Amino acid sequence: MGGETTATLTEAGIEVAEPDRVARLIPYADITSVNLRFRPQRSGADSYVCRVQARGVAALEIRSVSWRNPIWRQNRADTYRPFLLALHDRIAGRQPPPRFVAGDPPWSFALQIALWILPIPVIFVAMHDADWPTRVMYTLLPIFPLGFVALFYWYRRLRPNQPRPYDPRALPRELLPEIKGITS
Numbered sequence: 001m002g003g004e005t006t007a008t009l010t011e012a013g014i015e016v017a018e019p020d021r022v023a024r025l026i027p028y029a030d031i032t033s034v035n036l037r038f039r040p041q042r043s044g045a046d047s048y049v050c051r052v053q054a055r056g057v058a059a060l061e062i063r064s065v066s067w068r069n070p071i072w073r074q075n076r077a078d079t080y081r082p083f084l085l086a087l088h089d090r091i092a093g094r095q096p097p098p099r100f101v102a103g104d105p106p107w108s109f110a111l112q113i114a115l116w117i118l119p120i121p122v123i124f125v126a127m128h129d130a131d132w133p134t135r136v137m138y139t140l141l142p143i144f145p146l147g148f149v150a151l152f153y154w155y156r157r158l159r160p161n162q163p164r165p166y167d168p169r170a171l172p173r174e175l176l177p178e179i180k181g182i183t184s
Contacts, residue, residue: 007062009086014052016060028091030054033099034168036084036175038160041065045075048177050084064177077177084176092168102172103161 005018013027031054039047048064064080067073091098160174 026054031098035101038175078179088168100166100168102166103163
């Protein structure tokens with residue numbers, strides 16, 4: 001939000017220009033992993049994230065949405081998607097190849113699932129003094145709305161971000177923003 005960082009593909013690597021800093025170059029040969037993720041938004045454009053890790057430098061996160069301030073954001077899917085495809089074309093055949101990973105890290109993915117399941121036994125234990133039918137009723141009552149919301153959360157947020165390797169010549173569709181006129 002303090003200014004826009006830009007990433008440009010050159011013949012040698014990814015040139016990163018940050019506000020008030022000297023541009024730096026991440027050589028393609030130094031890239032050790034590429035991670036794609038999806039961050040759904042309640043309003044406005046969904047955010048897609050490409051995290052590039054290279055030897056000796058901090059990870060670079062490239063996003064499909066630019067945040068100008070806490071309220072205003074700009075959808076950059078029309079430049080993000082071609083950038084991503086071109087980056088993968090340039091590093092796919094490298095030897096040894098970088099790791100290509102889709103989704104959240106496994107610990108983060110597991111934590112999100114645990115946070116949805118945790119309230120059920122907590123409610124049941126909290127009612128240990130209640131009689132059996134009351135315990136069952138108060139345990140099952142929140143399960144239905146929680147299950148309903150969790151189903152949508154699973155479909156919209158967790159399903160696309162399941163941790164898995166991917167082929168750099170066939171990027172996961174659910175982790176690429178759609179652009180009008182482009183379907184694949």
